[in-house]
Amino acid sequence: LNPYDPCVANKTINGKQCTAAWYVDDNKISHVEPPVVTEVIDAIELKFGKMTVTRGSSHIFIGMNINFPGDGTVRINMKHYLQEAIDEYRTLVTRAATTPARKNLFEMKDGAVLLETDAKERFHSVVAKLLFCTHRARPDIQLPVAFLCTRVSKSDKTDEEKLVRTLQFLESTLDDDLVLSADSFEEYLTWVDASHAVHADMRGHTGGCQSLGQGCFHSKSLKQKLNSRSTTETEVNGASDYMPFTIFTKGFLSAQGYNMKEGKFFQDNEAAEKLEKNGRASSSRKTRHIDIRYFWMKDRIKTENIRIVHCPTEIMLADFFTKTLQGSLFRKFRYVL
Numbered sequence: 001l002n003p004y005d006p007c008v009a010n011k012t013i014n015g016k017q018c019t020a021a022w023y024v025d026d027n028k029i030s031h032v033e034p035p036v037v038t039e040v041i042d043a044i045e046l047k048f049g050k051m052t053v054t055r056g057s058s059h060i061f062i063g064m065n066i067n068f069p070g071d072g073t074v075r076i077n078m079k080h081y082l083q084e085a086i087d088e089y090r091t092l093v094t095r096a097a098t099t100p101a102r103k104n105l106f107e108m109k110d111g112a113v114l115l116e117t118d119a120k121e122r123f124h125s126v127v128a129k130l131l132f133c134t135h136r137a138r139p140d141i142q143l144p145v146a147f148l149c150t151r152v153s154k155s156d157k158t159d160e161e162k163l164v165r166t167l168q169f170l171e172s173t174l175d176d177d178l179v180l181s182a183d184s185f186e187e188y189l190t191w192v193d194a195s196h197a198v199h200a201d202m203r204g205h206t207g208g209c210q211s212l213g214q215g216c217f218h219s220k221s222l223k224q225k226l227n228s229r230s231t232t233e234t235e236v237n238g239a240s241d242y243m244p245f246t247i248f249t250k251g252f253l254s255a256q257g258y259n260m261k262e263g264k265f266f267q268d269n270e271a272a273e274k275l276e277k278n279g280r281a282s283s284s285r286k287t288r289h290i291d292i293r294y295f296w297m298k299d300r301i302k303t304e305n306i307r308i309v310h311c312p313t314e315i316m317l318a319d320f321f322t323k324t325l326q327g328s329l330f331r332k333f334r335y336v337l
Helices: 034-048 079-088 117-134 139-149 157-172 231-255 270-282 288-303 317-321 327-336
Strands: 008-013 016-023 026-030 058-061 064-067 074-077 178-182 187-195 205-211 218-223 262-267 306-310
Touching: 016 034, 026 034, 026 058, 079 117, 079 157, 117 139, 117 157, 139 157, 139 205, 139 218, 139 317, 187 231, 187 317, 205 231, 205 317, 218 231, 218 317, 231 262, 231 270, 231 288, 262 270, 270 288, 270 306, 288 306, 317 327
Parallel strands: 187 262, 262 306
Antiparallel strands: 008 016, 016 026, 058 064, 064 074, 074 178, 187 205, 205 218
16 A cells, blocks of 8 residues: 555556555556456456446546546546536526636625525535546636635625636636646656735635646645735745645655655745745744744755745746736646646
């Protein structure tokens, strides 16, 4: 078993690694030799009974359509699953949208009419469906969905309009795939950013993503759980929130047999970078109150061989998960993602 994920197991068979991963009662088994996969399937069926087996380069796994075209990439989409969500609001999804959210995503309207019970339940259900998709095939809608998740218990008409905007964008991009590949299994890249006091309660918003070469295999967009006094503090909080995912990636891939040497951690706030690298040496009276977070960061950067790298704001990929980008910048970052 992989110690970082007990639902992934490995065994060396005929000198090559066989990997089995499962999610509830769905399994995925891989080995370079097809007869080995057959042997593993036979062993499972002997103990648990007959299974439905799909082999080849195309699979449907927990709602994802997964395709291996043979060029070193994997392509993932959830077209049919997303279509169900769009159909829930079919009468309102009447045109296409070029981005999943307008610039006013985080703005709240005083006196907005709350949704009635049936509309509220529909809103909650569709947001939950989209949340499931953001972590598997559609990270490009993660920012608006993360915000809408904070509104499910008190949703109003403006929240419904923001959800419809996201669905309009999805309908116009239903056929788009998430394309992933790895340039190297020795170096992994992380981008982290945070927006200061963008929520109505003045809390910040964290965004981060990871890549091994092409496309981002993991991303996160979430409201911060505490208020901060400055942009620097918000950035440190965001880096601290996302660092565990970076550490997990290194541990998981190392346990899979890859020689993970260095992780690059891209940030665009130089003051936050200094606190994370130097700890107390870069602290002042204005930042002393956040010492737990930056000391934790400094320790992990050293022990996990993670290198903080300055990334100019105009190419900070994590901005995609913290700011409602529009136009060419949105298209540029979405293409990279």
